[in-house]
Amino acid sequence: MRPIMFALALSTVVGCGRNEPEIQSLVPPRTKVTFRVAHTEPFPGAVETPIPEARAPFNERTFKPHKALFVVPTDALTGADVLGTTPRQDKDDPDFGFVDIYLTKEGGERLKAVWEANEGRMLATFLDGEFELAAVIHGKQPPGSAFQLSGKYNAEQTKKLALRFAGH
Numbered sequence: 001m002r003p004i005m006f007a008l009a010l011s012t013v014v015g016c017g018r019n020e021p022e023i024q025s026l027v028p029p030r031t032k033v034t035f036r037v038a039h040t041e042p043f044p045g046a047v048e049t050p051i052p053e054a055r056a057p058f059n060e061r062t063f064k065p066h067k068a069l070f071v072v073p074t075d076a077l078t079g080a081d082v083l084g085t086t087p088r089q090d091k092d093d094p095d096f097g098f099v100d101i102y103l104t105k106e107g108g109e110r111l112k113a114v115w116e117a118n119e120g121r122m123l124a125t126f127l128d129g130e131f132e133l134a135a136v137i138h139g140k141q142p143p144g145s146a147f148q149l150s151g152k153y154n155a156e157q158t159k160k161l162a163l164r165f166a167g168h
Helices: 105-118 155-165
Strands: 012-014 033-039 047-050 068-071 082-089 097-103 122-127 130-137 146-151
Touching (some): 068 122, 097 105, 105 130, 122 155, 130 146
Parallel strands (some): 012 130
Antiparallel strands (some): 012 146, 033 068, 047 068, 082 097, 097 146, 122 130
């Protein structure tokens, strides 16, 4: 059963503060995890990717869902770059969750390059080759070896997503 997806206009990719993941990545992984640069408008080298309406990111101005994303065909990061994850809930809103994603040193270096070149675009996440979510890359300071995805998830949904991002 798929978790109910959140209004992705609320999602962010930001640096996170913990040093160690709560959930270690599964080796070999059961879930194939990939992250790709995406945008809601066509751009050079991108491929149009239809997305299910239930997981469509929302236009931050109109709050209408996008029908497709334009995604770079090569992976910015893969499950091999993920050391583990930590699920957390907002203290004031139990239906708003965070997944901290911890990367290898090499993954952190790739993320920094992607971040610097693509602020304002999205980082689209695919699990087993299927689109899962897309989050806008925010912040002037690129992260080191960890980043955070956040959105409208209850605790159970947040934990399931964290497990899948760690290859479980």
